[in-house]
Amino acid sequence: MIRQIYEKNGGNDMMDQLVIGILAHVDAGKTTLTEAMLYTSGQLRKLGRVDHGDAFLDTDEQERRRGITIFSKQALLPLPTAEVTILDTPGHVDFSGEMERTLQVLDGAVLVVSAAAGVQAHTLTVWRLLRQWGIPVFLFVNKMDAPGVDRAALLAQLREKLDGGCVDFSAGEESLWEEAATGSEAALGEYLDTGRLSRDTLCRLIARREIFPCWFGSALKLQGVEELLTGLEEYAPRPAYPAEFSARVFKISRDGQGQRLTFLKVTGGVLHVKDVLTGTSAGEAWEEKADQLRRYSGEKFKSLEEAPAGTVCAVTGLTRTFPGQGLGAAEDAPPPSLTPALSYRLYLPEEVDPALAMGKLRQLEEEDPLLRLLWNERLREIHVQLMGEIQLEILRELIERRFGWAVTFGTGSIVYRETIANTVEGVGHYEPLRHYAEVRLLLEPGERGSGLAFRSLCPEDDLDRSWQRLILTHLMEKPHLGVLTGSPITDMRITLTAGRGHLKHTEGGDFRQATYRAVRQ
Numbered sequence: 007m008i009r010q011i012y013e014k015n016g017g018n019d020m021m022d023q024l025v026i027g028i029l030a031h032v033d034a035g036k037t038t039l040t041e042a043m044l045y046t047s048g049q050l051r052k053l054g055r056v057d058h059g060d061a062f063l064d065t066d067e068q069e070r071r072r073g074i075t076i077f078s079k080q081a082l083l084p085l086p087t088a089e090v091t092i093l094d095t096p097g098h099v100d101f102s103g104e105m106e107r108t109l110q111v112l113d114g115a116v117l118v119v120s121a122a123a124g125v126q127a128h129t130l131t132v133w134r135l136l137r138q139w140g141i142p143v144f145l146f147v148n149k150m151d152a153p154g155v156d157r158a159a160l161l162a163q164l165r166e167k168l169d170g171g172c173v174d175f176s177a178g179e180e181s182l183w184e185e186a187a188t189g190s191e192a193a194l195g196e197y198l199d200t201g202r203l204s205r206d207t208l209c210r211l212i213a214r215r216e217i218f219p220c221w222f223g224s225a226l227k228l229q230g231v232e233e234l235l236t237g238l239e240e241y242a243p244r245p246a247y248p249a250e251f252s253a254r255v256f257k258i259s260r261d262g263q264g265q266r267l268t269f270l271k272v273t274g275g276v277l278h279v280k281d282v283l284t285g286t287s288a289g290e291a292w293e294e295k296a297d298q299l300r301r302y303s304g305e306k307f308k309s310l311e312e313a314p315a316g317t318v319c320a321v322t323g324l325t326r327t328f329p330g331q332g333l334g335a336a337e338d339a340p341p342p343s344l345t346p347a348l349s350y351r352l353y354l355p356e357e358v359d360p361a362l363a364m365g366k367l368r369q370l371e372e373e374d375p376l377l378r379l380l381w382n383e384r385l386r387e388i389h390v391q392l393m394g395e396i397q398l399e400i401l402r403e404l405i406e407r408r409f410g411w412a413v414t415f416g417t418g419s420i421v422y423r424e425t426i427a428n429t430v431e432g433v434g435h436y437e438p439l440r441h442y443a444e445v446r447l448l449l450e451p452g453e454r455g456s457g458l459a460f461r462s463l464c465p466e467d468d469l470d471r472s473w474q475r476l477i478l479t480h481l482m483e484k485p486h487l488g489v490l491t492g493s494p495i496t497d498m499r500i501t502l503t504a505g506r507g508h509l510k511h512t513e514g515g516d517f518r519q520a521t522y523r524a525v526r527q
């Protein structure tokens with residue numbers, strides 16, 4: 007049986023490392039499917055149930071009580087030739103910040119669609135993000151045990167609403183070859199010549215997102231789960247990594263003892279315990295030691311001596327890291343495309359000093375990229391910006407549990423944004439006595455929802471590369487406010503076209519001033 011094969015191979019350090027995310031609309035059955043995958047592969051002796059509050063991955067107290075996943079979690083799943091890290095991500099839109107940043111480290115994704123509900127609006131949001139990050143997708147149509155489901159109609163819906171390249175992989179090899187072959191010309195040639203498609207060809211089509219394999223089943227009844235596992239084993243892309251060390255931070259959280267955990271994926275070379283890591287956060291360079299490397303599965307972890315490329319682990323001892331940060335040879339990732347939509351005033355109990363509280367609450371902001379805390383110095387008020395009411399409720403409980411403050415919130419208001427209707431140039435000069443900097447920017451309107459994109463087209467002969475990078479950093483380091491309503495600007499592309507410094511009179515901060523002025527103009 008497949009269980010025994012999996013058990014024999016568990017824990018081999020030489021195996022390929024794969025990071026697979028489980029994504030879906032809330033209630034489609036992600037957590038149940040993850041449990042079923044772990045159980046089928048012999049990692050769990052007993053099947054937990056979200057409905058009974060004992061799911062392996064819903065470890066947080068609020069998650070167990072509400073029966074929903076709030077924080078992304080990981081589990082280890084050994085397949086015969088690869089060790090898979092499964093990341094179970096939250097499905098509710100309120101927590102899509104968690105989801106979006108885990109996308110940064112995925113080698114592939116399992117998208118769960120409920121047969122009872124079909125493709126939902128959130129499924130489309132997830133699909134768009136998966137496309138944006140170029141992630142190969144395996145589809146699992148869950149809840150096929152529900153009455154009245156129609157498999158052919160569901161496949162047709164996937165093809166129409168998601169992508170014409172959705173191929174039923176449970177239908178048998180002959181028909182899957184035929185369907186997959188229409189995905190590309192080369193594959194069609196191979197099919198016509200040989201009457202089949204090799205495993206390599208299928209892997210390549212999947213890795214390039216030309217086809218999307220689909221399985222149908224029921225996580226609750228353990229139907230189709232083994233086929234999905236075999237499919238991942240056979241077809242999930244096996245990335246090759248460079249020898250130079252690099253890593254991507256995708257999440258910050260705290261363990262039961264309050265220790266700060268930096269979750270990262272090693273994307274090149276090897277990370278050893280006690281390695282000294284360097285990075286730049288908020289414009290300042292730092293150097294810190296990786297005290298402990300933890301490989302989590304559910305609530306438990308194993309300490310690692312070293313983490314080779316492809317591994318996801320939690321590192322202790324780092325205090326300055328942030329989600330999206332690149333360490334070693336990796337660059338920082340672009341900021342998330344989703345941004346909080348609602349704003350609420352936060353009321354603290356009277357005996358708590360708001361300025362002091364703000365310092366502590368920053369911890370939570372660091373852990374959730376779609377939570378923003380604003381401090382109004384003049385009114386001594388704290389405002390929170392987030393995605394919706396569920397997130398607000400979770401935040402209230404989290405603050406109570408972690409800091410012991412019973413907080414309340416005012417009525418919500420919408421967080422407005424500003425953009426431009428037309429292309430415009432902005433020029434900023436900064437030249438008080440013995441200072442000099444000039445920055446020219448081209449601002450172009452972008453697609454709705456695209457956020458801000460930055461680049462430079464300035465020749466290096468005109469302005470040194472290091473100054474150019476500094477200007478781009480200043481563009482990215484804070485939200486810039488528009489001039490119409492004072493709301494943060496969004497949906498535009500900002501290009502550095504020219505800039506000038508002075509050999510003697512330009513100092514580090516001068517370009518910051520000139521950059522801000524160019525945007526404002």
Ligand code: GDP
Nearest residue numbers: 032033034035036037038056148149224225226
């Ligand atoms: P998540 O929000 O995507 O993590 O979904 P959960 O795993 O929490 O499941 C949501 C609900 O759907 C729970 O009540 C599950 O018991 C139920 N469920 C999950 N998988 C199946 C399935 O295959 N068939 C049926 N009928 N119900 C399922």
Ligand code: MG
Nearest residue numbers: 036037074075
């Ligand atoms: Mg869940």
